[in-house]
Amino acid sequence: MVRHVKALVVGSGPAGLTGAIAIAESVGDGKDVVIIDEGIEPGGQLPKQTHKFFGHEGFYASVRGFEIGNLLVKKVKSLGVEIIQQATVTGIYEDVITVYDRVNNIVNEYLADYLLIATGATEKFLAFKNNTLPGVYGAGAVQTLMNQYKVLPGQSFLIVGAGNIGLIVAYQLVQAGAEVKAIVEASSRVGGYAVHANKVKRLGIPILLRHTILEAIGKDKVRGAVVAEIDERFKPIPGTEKEFVVDAICLAVGLQPNVELVAQTGAKLVYIPELGGYVPLRDENMRTTVHNVFVAGDLAGIEEATTAMIEGYIAGYNIAQELTGKSFKEKIEKMKKELEEFRRGPFSKKVRDGLKKMGIVFPEGGYMEEQQIDKGPLGKLRAVIECPQAIPCNPCETSCPTGAINVGGNINGIPQIDYTKCIGCGVCVMKCPGLAIFMIQEKDEYSLVGIPYELLPIPSNGTKVKLLDREGKDVADGEVDHVALNNKGKTHIVFLKVPKGFEDVVRSFRILAKSEEFICRCEEITKEDIERVIDMGITDYEELRRVLRIGMGPCGGKTCRTLTLQILSEKTGRPVSEIELGAYRPPTMPTPFEAVVKSVLTENSEVSENIPGGVKDE
């Protein structure tokens, strides 16, 4: 049986969802709209995005991706739109549209008056030796496993590509508890936003520019990677190879529009590298060369989620206009204006250039480009903004309760802060999607630096930390003064006590790892472990040994015994000389059974009566 719907939307990413919302709202009935989606849950890439989105609040700026997905899906469902999950549009035939329903294992047939195709993009792959080894992932797969299925696909990663996706995945991996050894980028500059790059750099993740991956190491799975520097022609320079011990390699080397379906409608494709390769030719209303086929989102040109949402609205209102015969010109114009505003900045240059080739012109410029030099009055608790690029984002401005922050007339403007108005509340720090705002206050003995923080555990007051600079390098020792918790937005502010003169240097910190304080290295027991057990009332060396296994490793306590006695002495106030030393037990070095067995063969096994061996240890 053929199901006939007025509007069929393919894909439930941001573009598909807003398109469906626009149609359903305007038509007044959601049952005329059906969304077909391949995924197990709606939202496209949104459910995998745990970071806050840029933009302005009208398009959910400063809201985390998965939460935006939830909001849009809720809206779509409340309008009565049906979303069919785990179903793939497998063909757009002359007679029908086929949808393979994977849940019921059946191909269903559809007819639609209008099609909105929002099939997004697929990841590009990269050719290198052993790239089929298990452990080589695309960034989308890593995000799906980590953020959707809650499985961390590796412990230690090399990331290839320093665009926004590579940078974001690196940050998310660290949040999930993995280690990111490096990000390699073939180009001579970071492709993603500087604020994203700064976020990962200050965590200590190096970004190696002009580098590429040559080889994945391993037989059955990835155990390492070889990277090398490349010349101007992107050829590896011999002798510059470096090896990284990693168990996963994540490729984030770009996206290409998913044009299969739109091509099957007969719509004309054009090759425009600035938009990601082959894209459907379309007009400013998102209509392709086939009258009733519209496109939106990454399929129409690789960009990002906010513009995808706007394009979805534009396509949706246009479809609604034709379905109802009513004019939604005002809404369409408003959305076009939004697009224009968003696309004025330098990061939209590629998209502007690409669209120009289709005859669609977007203006550029018209925003504040000047970076503020004034860091505010010394001694005052205040925000310092480190947002060096013109990007379409303004939650700092809109969230400031005193109106102290201004990005200017266009959303791409670089924010400026008026220190006569800043009250040091920290709201902007918690709101900024780029985590690019810090708090500073100089005090008599030390200074406070407030760091936006989204990792676990949240350190407690007084925690000793290593203070790190913008590159993630240790610069000094400090401690956590206090933490301003943000339970709703989950961007907390950790206020650090830093030495005077380090206010402009410290931008990150590292909680001292256990490994830095081992007392017993064989059994990896720290001073804290020992003190915790002493606090339980266990104050004998032999007891500590048995509870903690301290000194019970292969070395037999050669280094840790004295240290433990000193800690016991400090904690209990008893001099070391009064603390029982504990037994020294043979053998003093680990001895293989085999060696002992051999000695039976060569020696008399009678116990010697003459040697007064043995230690009294009762």
Add this chain to the structure above:
Amino acid sequence: MSEVKKYDICIIGGGITGTALGYFLCKLGKTSVAIFEKSYLSSGSTGRCAGGIRQQWSTRPNVRLAMRSVKLFERFKEDVGMDIEYKQGGYLVLSYSEEEAEQFEKNVKMQREEGLNVEILTPKQVSERYPYINTEGLVMATFCQTDGHANPHKAVIGYAQAIRRMGGQIYTHTEVKNIDVANGKVIGIDTTAGYFACDIVVNASGPWSNEVSKLVGVDLMTESYRHQILVTEPLENFFPMMAISFSGNFYMRQTLHGQFIMGQGDKDEKPGLNFNVTYKFEKELANKMVKIFPFLKHVRIIRHWSGMYNMSPDAQPIIGASEKVKGYYYAVGYSGHGFMVAPAVGEALAELIVFGKTLHTDISYLDIKRFEGQVLEREKNVV
């Protein structure tokens, strides 16, 4: 002069027996309890033992006592509040003698009657199940999955912490010098921390049981013998059970941490307190164990120590109240298996002290009276 400190019950010995008893007394509301330990907690036999927990015994009452103990070990973490690395990895009992194997058949029949799930394995089944064991010379084996092992020192610490929480007292580094008896009744103890009045004294002093008992003039017929034990570097965990043999004279298990801990008895050992170690032990054990467990060949020994078996004439504990001195109790002579029965003994003895009778497990067969002119049934399942 300051008032004399008084506890209803004073326990001598801060090992597993003393702390288990203290714990169950506190649980029954008797919190006027103090434990006196001359060194640190578990410094005697408990902290030196291998930590096996076995129910496969040759006499029926011992099986019952051990089964009750296992019930209490299973609940240890919830009841006492400490993770003691308890694991029911089973006990594989290996027999290298026809005579012993025949006895095992009878034992298993009796153990099964008591509700214990024990398997009998042929050497072929053993090598199929445990390919890393060389079964040369093996006659048969028995296996009980609910047997297991735990960390004895942590068990003592767990009990001690619980006793302190409930209001009991523990004096470490405090030696009992004398037990004060008047008119045939215990009235106090004299210690290096002063005099304490009390109504009841419990002797749980393990290796020192007969010396302590002599303070009240009671001969408990126990003698201490040195047993040696060694431990290897850690390997990945693959050996869940305790492997033991009475006829083969060894036992071995892998700790949660991965180390193999093993020992054997020595028939030539003379009675007396001796905490030294001999290389002879290492040589004999290494030779034997490498044959039976060839994987040990390249494994390294990292530590070797000794502890005491406080032996009774029939290799079973001596537990009860003295008829000669009122208020004097003893729980001694465990003959190398005090840790595994301690929860059940602690519970039973606490009940005996508080209610005058045991409620969960009958321990009357362990009273010293059994030695008065009777034929003893010696416990055979002892290394």
